Structures are given as C-alpha cells and as structure tokens.
Amino acid sequence: MSPANDQFVELTENQRLVQKSIRNICDDFDREYWREQSQKGEYPHEFVDTLGEQGWLGILLPEEYGGAGMSTNETVVMMEEIAAGGGGFAAAQAVHGGIYNSVALVNHGSEDLKEELVPELASGETSLQAFCLTEPNAGSDSTAIETRAEKDGDEYVINGQKIWTSRLDVSDYAIVVARTTPKEEVDKKTKGISMFLVDVDEAVSAGTLDYDQIHKSASEFVHSYSVYFEDMRVPEEHLLGDEGDGFYQVLDGLNEERLVIAAECLGLGRLAVDRGVQYANEREVFGRQIGKNQAIQHPLAEAFAKVQAAKQMTYNAAAQGAEATDLGALANMSKYLASEAAFEAADAAVQTHGGFGVATEYDVERYFREARLTRLVPITQQLVLNYISEQVLGLPRSY
Known part of the structure; x- marks a missing residue:
C-alpha cells in the first residue's frame, strides 16, 4: 500500500488507532483469499468473525451494551481500510449491514430487545445483517x-x-x-x-x-x-x-451511513490505484517499465488525485457530523465524488494491465465491476444529482 495514501488527511488519535487495528486484521487476509471468496461466491466468514472477536462489529454501538461507542468519524476509517486492504467494496459490504442495522435496533428497539441482543451483535455472536x-x-x-x-x-x-x-x-x-x-x-x-x-x-x-x-x-x-x-x-x-x-x-442516520459508503468507495479507489502502480513498475515492454510512459502515468495520477479530493470532503463531513451546516449535501456529494473516483481508478488499473486487466488472477477486473456497482448503490448517481439540484441549488423538483 502506497504511503502516499496517508499524506493528505490528518487523523485524530482515535482514527489512527482504528486504522492501525484494521490494517493489522486485513494483513492476515491477502489478495488470494479475497480472489477465492469471489470465485467460489463464499461469504468471508473468517474475516467477519475476526472483526467480531476484536469488537469492531460494534464500533457504533454504545459501550453500555458492549460496543466501542465510536462515531462516524472513526467508522469512515474502518470501512475505507477494509476496502483498501484487498477485499474491495464487497469486503466492506460484507460487514456494513451488521454495523448499521444494529444501530437501528439501538435507536428504535425496546429496552428488553436491546439488552437481549445488542451485546451479542457487538461481539458478532448474533448477526443482524x-x-x-x-x-x-x-x-x-x-x-x-x-x-x-x-x-x-x-x-x-x-x-x-x-x-x-x-x-x-x-x-x-x-x-x-x-x-x-x-x-x-x-x-x-x-x-x-x-x-x-x-x-x-x-x-x-x-x-x-x-x-x-x-x-x-x-x-x-x-x-x-x-x-x-x-x-x-x-x-x-x-x-x-x-x-x-x-x-x-429509515432516514435516521442516513447521512452518516452515506459517508461511510463514500469511504468504502475511497478504499476501493486506493486499492485500484495501488494495483495499477505496482503493475506499471513491474511490467516491461520494449525494454522499459511501462510506468515510464505518460499514457500509463497520467490516468493513474489523475485517479489518485480524484480519490484524495473525494477523501477530503468525506472526512471533513464526518468530522463535522451533526454539527455540519448541511450534512445531507456533504454526504451526498461525498458519495457521488467517491463513486466517480473509484470508477476512474478501477478503469485506469484495468487499462494499465492491458490484456491482463480482464484476467481474474490480477484482481483489477473485480475492482472494475465493484466500482461500477458503487454508481448504483445504495443510491444512484442521478438521484444524488437530483438532491444537489433541488436542495442545494434551488432548482425545481424533477419528479
């Protein structure tokens, strides 16, 4: 993973703790693991169980119920690192539902339900995915x-x-x-x-x-x-x-969750750029590294810049949280920009690999498919643009 990824956003002490802990977990699950899970279509039980055993499935749950009592500010780091660690957007989605559905139970469930289930959800013993x-x-x-x-x-x-x-x-x-x-x-x-x-x-x-x-x-x-x-x-x-x-x-907490989705896109974008750069440094054609060619360099550099720009907006919005002047606008724009950046990064990685860009052993074709998916879920890019047009720019409702 390129150290350049950590240069441009200053993290809090808690965020650095989360980043280090999640990276340590992801180091035990390499590219081959995620490739096999994808090819076999098997849910990554070992990975999710490890997160549960170390308490990370309860990152947003109150400490009184056995959770970590953290916020969106830390969760964006967690989910970006999971995606960037090799598993991509799908790896983050494997745990995303359990984290946010559990919050819905805390916010709206009876005290009896919370006392019965939330500690088990925080530890991963029970799932609400x-x-x-x-x-x-x-x-x-x-x-x-x-x-x-x-x-x-x-x-x-x-x-x-x-x-x-x-x-x-x-x-x-x-x-x-x-x-x-x-x-x-x-x-x-x-x-x-x-x-x-x-x-x-x-x-x-x-x-x-x-x-x-x-x-x-x-x-x-x-x-x-x-x-x-x-x-x-x-x-x-x-x-x-x-x-x-x-x-x-359902809308309760939607903006915070959308910021975390943006962070998952950022992780995928980082992963794609890293793989493209690695291949560009290793592959030689006509007696020279292909990374010396600006036709290879520039798309990767542009994708990197766009991922970092989207990260600035996402992390800034997460830091403001409920205190933001318009968290809805920030969350929607973060998701839009992060999805677009992830797609461009994955496309550049595939192009860098040439014919091997569609070979499953190099993984970037999977990143490309996932990046295309991020432009559809959990909200389409067009609906985000509708929101910005109407709620921010004051244009008339289109539907």
Missing part, C-alpha cells in the same frame, strides 16, 4: 412499498415480497419494512410505514419466509435475495419504534 426494504415495484421510491403488516392481537402478520436483500443467508435477524397503513389512507405517502425485527430461522422453520438468490456479476460473495413473506407472524414487541413512523426511522 439483512435489511428488507426494496421491492419489485419500489426501488428508489421507498414510499411505494406494497408489503403489508396487519395487526392481529398481539402480533403483526406480514405478507409481501422484497428484492435485493443482501446477506440474509448469514443473518440471525432481519429488519423488515412494511406498510401498516395503506398508502390510500394516509395524508402523506411517507406515513404508515413501520419497521420490524424478524427472527429469520424461526420464520423459515414456520414456512412463512422463503428466499431465492439473485445471481450477479459483482460482490459475488455478498449474496442478494428475493424474499417472500406469507402470513409471517411477528410479535408486537418486535415493532421497532412507533407504528407508522418507519420511513422516518
């Missing part, structure tokens, strides 16, 4: 969800379908978002949506939850699913927060 929101007819427009949860005594009965639910196969629990009041009966489409905590094994055993894997060409070891609920019963104490306020609860 899956978040069931997106539906066939409700992608970016989350208010269009059709999955219903109807009260029946002291339980809710859930029926419907979700798609693109990731990590359900490695989750003990899942958060399910459903309508408790039909859209036609609320005065605002963002109302009448609720969040529920679901015991996955219990629902599968009861035959009320089923799922099929969606095969994809990026992040192969982080599996995604179509999920089906048929009369799935959830006890009322597993309602998270207030009934009908689930949409606002």
